[in-house]
Amino acid sequence: MNGQSDRPLVIFGVGELAQLACYYFTHDSPRRVAAFTVDRTHFRENQCMGLPVLAFDEVDTRYAPEEYDMFVALGYTRLNRARAEKCVEAKSRGYRLATYVSSRSVTWPDLIVGENCFIMEGNVIQPFVRIGNNVIIWCGSLVSHHVEIDDHCFIAAHAVISGHVKIGAHSFIGVNATLRDKITLAERTLLGAGALVTASTDENTAYLTAPSQEAGVPSHRLQSLL
Structure with missing residues (x-):
């Protein structure tokens, strides 16, 4: 398996996945999370989990890619394209991805x-x-x-x-x-x-299952089956 670096880390995003990533990297890796970053259009607060939040267009002025790596913590929006695009952008700014x-x-x-x-x-x-x-x-x-x-x-x-x-x-x-x-x-x-x-x-196909239906019987009528 690929070795784990101990370089400090900047996390892109401030949502649930970004917060989880911060927790996991902090408690189960040699990494130190230094800050979060988001696109300027999504900048709302200057702190997340007690760490600074910077706009992405200026993050490298304080956390240079020569010293810090980045993790892009976005979910599966547009079949993961949003996360993929931001990875490309982060690498174009010189960051290695953790x-x-x-x-x-x-x-x-x-x-x-x-x-x-x-x-x-x-x-x-x-x-x-x-x-x-x-x-x-x-x-x-x-x-x-x-x-x-x-x-x-x-x-x-x-x-x-x-x-x-x-x-x-x-x-x-x-x-x-x-x-x-x-x-x-x-x-x-x-x-x-x-x-x-x-x-x-085939490409671009989806497979969905039907959700369970409500049985139409009160739960107390079925408690003897439990």
Whole structure:
């Protein structure tokens, strides 16, 4: 697995993911988070979690890319394109992009992880896995052996990705989704919560499952089944 740097860090964003990233980097990595940054059009407060917030167009005047790395903490808006675009912009300003892999996930020494990735706790990632750039894997998922995840993907909690699966760039895998072995998700595939995918997909396709319906029976009538 890629080694972890101890260079101090600036986080792009101030939302929930940015706050989580700050907490995880601080408590489970050698990094020190120095500040947050946002686009000037989204600048509202000059502090977040007790740290300074700077406009992105001036952040390098105080936190130079020669001394600080950056992590872009944006979610899956526009199938991760917003996060991807900001990664490109940060790199054009000279910043190296940080990656976090939780010490509370199970990984093996041959794991390859790209830049600006965020892998949370409780994941099991088996041998022979390659994860590209700018991939977020939420907690509690299984990434089986010989899986390849391309750039700019988001994998929500408790997904099951079977062996020899390939996931195309800009894909989204929802909570509790399951992928059978030896299939390919084409670029920009969207899997909703609980989806079961047993065959390869085409680009720009979505797979959604129907939500559970209200039973029409009062819960106290069913309490004997519990």
